[in-house]
Amino acid sequence: MWEAIRRWFDPREMRSVGSRPDYRFSLANERTFLAWLRTGLALIAGGLAAAQFLPPLPVAHLREVIAIALLLLGAAVAVRAVDHWARTERAIRLGEELPASRFPAVLALAVAVGALLLVIAVLARALG
Amino acid sequence: MTGDPGLQPERTRLAWRRTLLAFTAVAVLLVRLALTGDLAGALLAGVAVVGWLGTLALTWRRATGAGPRRAQRWSFPLTALAAAGFAVLGVLLVVRGLR
Numbered sequence: 001m002w003e004a005i006r007r008w009f010d011p012r013e014m015r016s017v018g019s020r021p022d023y024r025f026s027l028a029n030e031r032t033f034l035a036w037l038r039t040g041l042a043l044i045a046g047g048l049a050a051a052q053f054l055p056p057l058p059v060a061h062l063r064e065v066i067a068i069a070l071l072l073l074g075a076a077v078a079v080r081a082v083d084h085w086a087r088t089e090r091a092i093r094l095g096e097e098l099p100a101s102r103f104p105a106v107l108a109l110a111v112a113v114g115a116l117l118l119v120i121a122v123l124a125r126a127l128g
Numbered sequence: 129m130t131g132d133p134g135l136q137p138e139r140t141r142l143a144w145r146r147t148l149l150a151f152t153a154v155a156v157l158l159v160r161l162a163l164t165g166d167l168a169g170a171l172l173a174g175v176a177v178v179g180w181l182g183t184l185a186l187t188w189r190r191a192t193g194a195g196p197r198r199a200q201r202w203s204f205p206l207t208a209l210a211a212a213g214f215a216v217l218g219v220l221l222v223v224r225g226l227r
Contacts, residue, residue: 008205027136034143041150048157075215082208
């Protein structure tokens with residue numbers, strides 16, 4: 001794990017491994033990293049908005065739990081984004097397969113389940 | 129670098145600018161959540177503003193293509209850690225609001 005973190009910060013190693021790729025591949029990888037970073041920032045902004053714009057909910061502290069869950073999910077997306085960027089850059093330079101990841105599927109499921117729970121909560125409130 | 133029909137460098141610079149906009153929105157929400165009318169709130173809002181200035185400095189280099197390439201590489205992990213740091217500050221503010 002520390003090895004992976006050291007790689008994020010070590011541009012010399014990143015440029016010495018393998019061969020220099022077409023710059024367009026590196027730039028595409030960079031934009032993918034930024035798109036993931038913005039996804040994380042959107043989750044963080046959602047958590048901050050939930051904390052200050054939701055009215056107090058019938059279940060005690062539910063608002064704060066929703067806010068903290070979104071904030072932690074956003075932080076995880078941001079950290080994972082830079083790890084994936086570094087591993088992809090390395091794979092491109094070495095001409096290897098790009099790193100496979102379950103993370104997008106897990107994140108999509110988590111967001112879908114959260115949205116469904118909110119739909120149920122809204123319906124229960126409207127009908128009940 | 130002859131002929132780049134996709135304008136890749138320009139698209140990448142614009143992506144950094146969009147990311148800075150997202151950081152700005154998060155920083156504004158953090159400052160609004162932090163300000164509770166006391167000294168501690170003002171200090172925490174100050175932390176958010178300083179963090180935002182940091183992301184401004186980090187993203188500006190790559191958004192404009194200025195500065196040495198070597199230093200620019202650090203922009204990647206540092207911007208990601210800045211986002212995580214904003215999230216941690218947000219958690220602190222939410223927990224603080226409970227008391």
